[in-house]
Amino acid sequence: MSKKILLLSSVIFLSSCATTNISELGDKFLDLINPSDDATEVATLSGEETLIAMDEAGGFTIDELEELSNDELIAIASEKGLEDLILLDEDGNLLNRDQIINAIVESAALLESKSEELESMSDDELIEVAVAKGLSEEIVLDADGNLANRNELVEALIDNAAATEAALSEFGNNADSFTLYFGYDDTEIDEVATRIIIQHANFMQENPSVNLRLEGHADERGTREYNLALGENRALSVKEVLGLYNLDDRIIVVSYGEEQPILTGSTEEAWEKNRRVEFSYY
Amino acid sequence: MKIIKFIISLSVFISFSASALLEVNIIKSSEAAFPIVIAPFEIVGNSNNVDIANIIRDNLNRSGQFNALSTEALITNQIDFSFWQKHKKDAVVFGKIEQVSNKVYNVYIYIYDVFSEKSLYQKKIRVHNSGFRRIAHFLSDKIYYVLLGQKGSFDTRLSYVTVSENSNSGRTYKLQISDSDGYNPQTVVRSSNPILSPAWSKDQKKLAYVSFKNNRSEVFVMTPFLKTIPIKLPKFDGIASSPAWHPNGESIALTISNKGNKDIYLYNLKSKKLERLTKNISIDTEASFSPDGGKIAFTSNRTGQVQVYIKDLKSGKISRATFEGRYNAKPVFSPDGKDLALIHRVGKDYRLALLDIASRDLTVMTQNKSDESPYFSPNGGMIIYSTNRDNKGILSIISLHNNQTVELMQKEGEVREPSWSNYSN
Numbered sequence: 001m002s003k004k005i006l007l008l009s010s011v012i013f014l015s016s017c018a019t020t021n022i023s024e025l026g027d028k029f030l031d032l033i034n035p036s037d038d039a040t041e042v043a044t045l046s047g048e049e050t051l052i053a054m055d056e057a058g059g060f061t062i063d064e065l066e067e068l069s070n071d072e073l074i075a076i077a078s079e080k081g082l083e084d085l086i087l088l089d090e091d092g093n094l095l096n097r098d099q100i101i102n103a104i105v106e107s108a109a110l111l112e113s114k115s116e117e118l119e120s121m122s123d124d125e126l127i128e129v130a131v132a133k134g135l136s137e138e139i140v141l142d143a144d145g146n147l148a149n150r151n152e153l154v155e156a157l158i159d160n161a162a163a164t165e166a167a168l169s170e171f172g173n174n175a176d177s178f179t180l181y182f183g184y185d186d187t188e189i190d191e192v193a194t195r196i197i198i199q200h201a202n203f204m205q206e207n208p209s210v211n212l213r214l215e216g217h218a219d220e221r222g223t224r225e226y227n228l229a230l231g232e233n234r235a236l237s238v239k240e241v242l243g244l245y246n247l248d249d250r251i252i253v254v255s256y257g258e259e260q261p262i263l264t265g266s267t268e269e270a271w272e273k274n275r276r277v278e279f280s281y282y
Numbered sequence: 283m284k285i286i287k288f289i290i291s292l293s294v295f296i297s298f299s300a301s302a303l304l305e306v307n308i309i310k311s312s313e314a315a316f317p318i319v320i321a322p323f324e325i326v327g328n329s330n331n332v333d334i335a336n337i338i339r340d341n342l343n344r345s346g347q348f349n350a351l352s353t354e355a356l357i358t359n360q361i362d363f364s365f366w367q368k369h370k371k372d373a374v375v376f377g378k379i380e381q382v383s384n385k386v387y388n389v390y391i392y393i394y395d396v397f398s399e400k401s402l403y404q405k406k407i408r409v410h411n412s413g414f415r416r417i418a419h420f421l422s423d424k425i426y427y428v429l430l431g432q433k434g435s436f437d438t439r440l441s442y443v444t445v446s447e448n449s450n451s452g453r454t455y456k457l458q459i460s461d462s463d464g465y466n467p468q469t470v471v472r473s474s475n476p477i478l479s480p481a482w483s484k485d486q487k488k489l490a491y492v493s494f495k496n497n498r499s500e501v502f503v504m505t506p507f508l509k510t511i512p513i514k515l516p517k518f519d520g521i522a523s524s525p526a527w528h529p530n531g532e533s534i535a536l537t538i539s540n541k542g543n544k545d546i547y548l549y550n551l552k553s554k555k556l557e558r559l560t561k562n563i564s565i566d567t568e569a570s571f572s573p574d575g576g577k578i579a580f581t582s583n584r585t586g587q588v589q590v591y592i593k594d595l596k597s598g599k600i601s602r603a604t605f606e607g608r609y610n611a612k613p614v615f616s617p618d619g620k621d622l623a624l625i626h627r628v629g630k631d632y633r634l635a636l637l638d639i640a641s642r643d644l645t646v647m648t649q650n651k652s653d654e655s656p657y658f659s660p661n662g663g664m665i666i667y668s669t670n671r672d673n674k675g676i677l678s679i680i681s682l683h684n685n686q687t688v689e690l691m692q693k694e695g696e697v698r699e700p701s702w703s704n705y706s707n
Contacts (some may be wrong), residue, residue, distance in 0.1 A: 185583075185588065185609075220652065221630075221632060221652070222588070222609065222611060222625070222627075222632060223568065223581070223611040223612040223625050223632075223654055223655070224478055224479070224654060224655070224699070225478070225479060225523055225524040225537065225567050225568045225581075225612065226565065226567055226568060226581050226588060226611050226612070228478070228492075228499055228521055228523050228524075228567075229521065229523075229537065229539070229544045229565040229567050230565065232520055232521050232539055232542070232544070233542075233544075233565065236520075236542045253520065253542075254497065254498045255498075255499065255520075255521050256476070256494070257478075257499075259476040259478070259494070260476070264673075265673065266651065266652065266670070266673070
């Protein structure tokens with residue numbers, strides 16, 4: 001019937017909470033999750049016993065979220081780093097219930113696709129990803145050198161992805177910008193750009209599992225192939241600053257030259273917007 | 283006396299689009315063009331509805347070298363030379379299409395000089411139904427050669443990239459090849475990611491191009507007429523782009539970024555050897571080989587400005603080629619090796635320009651705002667390049683004989699990144 005959506009950030013939430021007894025409310029939600037799974041935990045929030053967390057195999061559909069109280073939704077949204085979206089009236093009542101539900105579903109869907117992606121990988125690919133994410137310690141090999149704990153490793157990677165997602169979501173709200181702009185045929189990093197780059201450097205240092213893709217772009221003026229080279233130089237000059245923080249190994253640089261403008265048209269405004277480097281974390 | 287009226291068909295603006303994906307417009311009337319008459323071909327038996335005479339006329343008119351008109355009536359063996367002399371036509375061309383069997387025809391062509399009243403050329407060719415357009419291009423080259431003493435560029439192919447917006451806000455990029463007149467377009471690569479810089483190998487069997495299908499620029503070589511998987515050329519940790527064939531057809535110059543340093547390399551497709559051609563911390567890109575393979579012209583910002591340089595591959599000497607203006611890029615050698623077509627910045631505009639390498643004379647060829655990607659026709663008589671019309675990418679072909687311009691465009695979407703093949707074998 002309705003599609004189950006994994007609520008992955010709840011896993012982190014659980015780990016930070018003491019386990020409590022399953023309440024009546026919990027029983028009600030138990031019916032909603034995979035009945036074959038017995039590990040279910042309930043968390044305490046603002047003095048009231050509210051079930052907002054489930055084990056890894058569980059999930060919420062939109063219908064299920066619709067049944068939750070505003071307080072429960074607020075609790076879930078907060079845990080998922082979506083607290084900035086929450087709008088309350090003077091009495092503390094949730095004003096944008098639908099928006100919050102959608103945001104929760106979207107962030108869960110993102111992790112679901114992450115989980116599908118991980119499940120479809122070979123053991124070797126999983127090991128590679130785990131190493132790249134700094135999770136080498138989680139890898140267990142058998143006597144023949146084969147991966148012995150595939151399921152656990154996938155779980156660890158999903159936890160990691162959820163944690164990254166939450167950290168990114170928070171950083172997304174706090175960072176000044178994820179795009180730097182440049183002058184005509186220029187790769188210079190000015191003071192404003194430097195300040196933004198430092199924010200990103202700090203974020204990366206605090207979150208060792210995130211990797212950065214710097215995407216360089218150019219405006220339409222001049223030749224396409226030269227602009228492809230110029231776009232790469234822009235991204236490289238950003239990487240150079242990040243390199244001062246020993247982040248080189250976690251950064252890849254790509255250039256799209258003038259092929260992917262933000263604004264089309266031959267105006268100064270469009271050119272300014274298109275001469276840029278975009279930060280994208282993965 | 284038999285009166286033959288001739289139809290003045292070349293107006294300032296001709297447009298046709300029949301089976302071509304590209305629409306073709308000729309702008310500017312052709313002054314100083316060779317006035318000739320090409321009569322409709324006589325048809326014996328069933329017609330296959332391919333108007334050979336019309337294809338030839340369009341070809342010759344597009345070159346800027348000819349003002350080729352049609353006639354209302356057929357011309358057969360009896361030619362009224364005095365009539366054509368009076369109307370200041372220098373040559374008369376006519377022919378016959380004779381059905382031999384279901385799909386096989388004999389095509390006859392005759393070229394006469396109006397003033398000497400002598401036959402300049404005549405030929406009979408047996409053609410399969412499917413080869414009619416090809417024969418029209420072949421005969422156009424013959425007429426060009428017989429009347430001008432130079433090779434034409436008609437029996438050749440174009441390659442270019444089309445871009446269309448999808449309903450779901452994505453784009454579709456197609457690498458296409460077509461006849462030199464924009465007819466017979468075929469899509470050889472299709473992608474939702476950008477495609478750039480297609481270039482024909484000299485034998486016309488392979489196309490090198492840049493694709494972002496792996497979310498970064500990489501150079502591929504494909505064989506459009508054999509359904510084989512494209513070969514990916516070497517790259518390091520950054521961009522790989524800007525392929526240019528060595529005239530020997532075995533090697534390709536390309537730009538590869540290694541630890542951030544973009545230089546031009548030569549990759550041999552047979553030996554798989556990679557040789558570094560430039561070594562400079564600045565951007566070196568957009569290589570083009572001289573026709574003898576002894577030199578490359580390329581774009582570099584090594585002096586802080588974007589300028590064009592030429593490297594002599596034997597001596598290793600690199601010399602600056604452009605001195606006028608602050609931006610000169612994307613050079614391409616003319617088939618005789620004497621000129622470079624390039625993109626030159628004038629004020630805020632980027633225009634096609636022609637550089638005489640020896641004298642350093644630079645001639646700006648257009649009044650456009652954003653010309654890109656010039657490429658010579660194999661006879662050197664025309665340059666194809668991309669530009670913008672009403673915020674839409676189109677191709678433009680300029681005749682170096684009289685600057686007559688022909689525009690090729692798509693009804694929907696953009697067309698860009700043209701290159702012109704060599705002659706067919």
